[in-house]
């Protein structure tokens with residue numbers, strides 16, 4: 174696997190390592206990481222635990238999102254993966270409403286399910302959901318969210334089940350800290366996680382480079398000698414580095430995507446994509462199970478259209494800010510988004 178890594182990376186190794194070591198995952202105050210090593214039966218941070226600024230921002234965002242979108246009389250609630258979602262579960266518990274015991278919580282993977290169980294909530298596997306009713310609401314974190322509520326997800330390697338749950342939900346709500354609030358995807362967060370069937374790893378990496386990625390990296394585990402990370406589906410993750418992604422509005426302004434790309438190529442910065450178009454191209458590569466770009470419709474748009482399912486994009490994203498406030502990006506009917514301060 175080392176061969177694959179060096180063959181396909183066009184960046185110097187040191188750059189790859191530093192990009193790989195995401196700043197979003199190195200906080201010693203992170204209660205999710207802490208609880209990985211604790212024997213705590215709740216897996217929940219105590220509300221009295223002093224938190225770092227980032228963790229406080231996550232908690233503030235989670236509390237605001239739960240207050241506005243969690244209904245204790247709901248039947249099905251999706252619970253995502255990562256370190257921020259811990260605070261959503263905490264905020265649900267804090268409501269201390271007996272009706273919560275009747276809710277089926279749908280996990281998006283192993284970590285998510287453990288969190289649900291340790292919080293003494295009722296878990297229901299995605300494939301046990303009845304076909305018809307949609308999940309009332311799904312909460313999840315994200316790695317980056319743009320002006321139109323497109324998201325990058327999969328920093329924790331859970332994108333496939335997260336997408337399954339989001340697209341089966343009437344509304345999908347994102348919860349994040351201020352670092353994830355960006356105008357365009359791939360601004361602060363530099364790569365798109367892609368889940369691939371292991372046999373197809375080489376061919377998918379080649380195809381991604383063919384789309385103009387600056388590099389494609391097979392994600393290794395923390396213990397290099399143990400090999401690449403395996404997802405909950407036993408697949409690999411390829412992290413694909415591209416230039417910042419455009420919104421449809423950027424393309425409209427410039428006339429056509431081709432014109433924008435031409436302009437960028439002139440500056441020696443090829444491989445510029447509109448976000449939904451790139452998601453479609455990557456998904457079409459044989460061997461790709463899921464792309465960590467959440468694009469297209471949101472659940473409310475899909476419901477209005479009578480689609481009978483949800484959408485990939487959130488209807489709202491809550492960001493805990495550095496000053497303790499919460500900023501919300503809310504979807505408008507036409508797919509654009511409005512920013513609201515709380």
Ligand SMILES: O=C(CO)[C@H](O)[C@H](O)COP(=O)(O)O
Nearest residue numbers: 255256257314327328329331
């Ligand atoms: O997509 C995910 C896992 O695959 C997470 O939701 C995303 O990485 C955000 O995680 P965190 O809340 O720890 O920053």
